[in-house]
Amino acid sequence: MDVILNQVFVGLSIASILLLVALGLTFTFGQMNVINMAHGEFIMAGAYTTYVLQTAFGTGLLTLSFGLALPAAFIVAGTMGLILEFLVIRRLYGRPLDTLLVTWGVGLMLQQLARDLFGAQNVNVDAPGFLDGGITIAGADLSYPRLAIITVVALVVVAIAIYMGRTPAGRRMRAVMQNRPLASVSGVRTTRVDRTTFFIGSGLAGMAGVGITLLGPVGPTLGLAYIIDAFLVVIVGGLGQLRGAIFAALALGMANSFIEYNTSTSIAKAGVFLLIVLFLQWRPQGMIVQQRRGLA
């Protein structure tokens, strides 16, 4: 029994990380149809933001630097996204293949930039003291860093849902994504909405970077480890669908956890891919589909 509980928690934890890295993409890829391969590098930027704050405040103030890192990473990565949108992407709307290549190149440049700024080596980010260890409930080991990530993801999802559903800015965003010309003639300034969307999507990648420092390596190529998973979640969930992304992350996380427990890590990765391929044969549009025009 505790084996199953343990793996349920592992699955939940994997799902939370998948969702965290994919949330930003539900905006930039899912809603704007921009295949931003530099998304992983925005995650990296968020992770390095945590490192920079931690170095600046010293290890005595880990909790403070972590608390500050979430908004700071959002702003840093968001600003990088804005610059990318302004310099490159707005010239390439409607040309997804070109965008893919260009943003891949930008991603490589950002990796090299990180390497020159911080060195090729991984840097160490310490978790705040209160996140050391974990608790055992009904035989399942719940580690605090993983619980913290699950909490952050839950809060971010609620915040996005409120923003998209209840604020005028969120409604404008949805309007532009569903029907750009109609929104435009109705007085919505679409270029500004595009910029905001990209800012938020990139900023969320930065926040994901902060969460990832608790579990994995922080180095120039950090983004490569997560970019594919992030795209898979968005595609399986259905483009631009927050609910879809949540379901997809949960499904992939649980599948990974249980297949891995019964076979091996490598088989689990392959197995999950196989499941995705079969699923997309059956439902190419993903779990949740919205009637919309455009490339999707």
Added chain:
Amino acid sequence: MHLPIRGHCRAGRGAFAVAAAVLAAVAVGCGSSDSDTTSSSGGGSAASGNTIPVGILHSLSSFMAISEVSVKDAELLAIEEINKAGGVLGKQLRPVVEDGASDWPTFAEKAQKLISTDKVAATFGGWTSASRKAMLPVFERNKALLYYPVQYEGLEASPYIFYTGATTNQQIIPGLQFLQEKLKVKTLFLVGSDYVFPRTANKEIKAWAKANGMTIVGEEYSPLGNTDYATTINKVKQANPDAVFQTINGDSNVAFWKQFTDAGLDSKKLPVISVSTAEDEVRGVGIKNIVGQYVAWNYYQTTPGAKNKAFVKAFKAKYGENRVTDDPIEAGYVGVHLWALAAEKAGSTDPEKVKAASKGLVFEAPEGKVTIDGDNQHIYKTARIGKLRPDGLIDTVFESDGPIKPDPFLKTYDWAKGL
């Protein structure tokens, strides 16, 4: 709906070109820290002029850069030292630095370029076994020399490669002996990355364990770059072994150690011995996650001796006080010196003559005296088991009696028959 966007794009194409040029300039600027050591290629053959070109071929970009950049630094340091002391055969060495980009076919291509375009006298490079396997046919075909600086899985002895890192009988077997004799380990769990080195190493470990009365209670592999070890650690906990033998490579180490600690484990509850975590990697892992654990190598920054003191001092003086030296860094440094000594002794940079002069060559390295084995071109190395201390450096807790003769095919071990 697309028309206005296209029009906009056309109008903006000039600005876009400017932006692209700026970004390209940024990228070039980023690379410039390396380009000052890279001489312009093309033209100039080895024989002409007052310099001897030598190749350095490591991943300076993508995921293996994390490990390989430091080795490149050590090799450049060795070249600088040799040049200060008058060079080789009265000529200065001129390093030609190439980026293998963590991509194995690129390693093969760049190796060919170094040999045929730059006419290098020898090449120092590689890290992963995959990159070495990709370069091997290139060096054999061209009858050119490669010095490979990293411990590996053995079962190879190319006549055109010098192996300055450990083979298994100089690292893994001493590690197992340490576990059995000092830590009284009876049950062992194997955790590794899913590629040639851990798979081969674990095959050897299993054969050794069978012959020496140790039980392997589990074996888990994860893809390179894997970042989630929760399930693997759950499986380890359930099997409840006396120790874990860890052959995870690269970035994944950080994830493994962080999550190992999160799972409530530490060196007292479950000792882990690792053969691919060195001082350089520890800095990214976070010392509190790994303190007290064991590693098996042939050299640590703390290894005693005047030679090592001078090496560490020179490395830090050139690259910064916060940098550390470790086993592959030292092996890269040793490789350059071994080649220079052999060329000096041979009176020529001709690969065949250098090879002949290398047989039995002795060098006082930072790790102690090393000798090239004439038969397999590996080097005699002292095995050292280390324990991580709270400042991130490693103390030697167990040492072999003098340098061990390299035996890449494990011919002298009965239990290894049939591997």
